[in-house]
Amino acid sequence: MNELEDIRREIEEIDREILALIDRRVNMAERVLESKRINGTSINDQKQNEVVINRALNAATELNLDPGSIKAIFEVLIRMSIERQNELSGKGRLP
């Protein structure tokens, strides 16, 4: 096997890990929603969105990763969580 194939196999493994973590994060929606029902908190929590984005931006700076790209990735992750919570609460994908 040549070196490029080896590298691509390792990238594939990393991609699987990323997907498993995204799945785990999205699946937290059920527990988050249950807790919000008890607390009477809204699904989309703008303040917490900012906490999550700022935390990611700080980590990006430390890791020397492009902050704009990391922000975009975390905005998608937050949207996925909100969509899952909306689906679970019966609101579907309505805005």
Ligand SMILES: C=C(O[C@@H]1C=C(C(=O)O)C=C[C@H]1O)C(=O)O
């Ligand atoms: C998961 C939550 O629900 C939403 C999704 C968030 C996220 O994906 O990090 C953050 C805030 C909320 O808009 C939460 O409130 O913690």
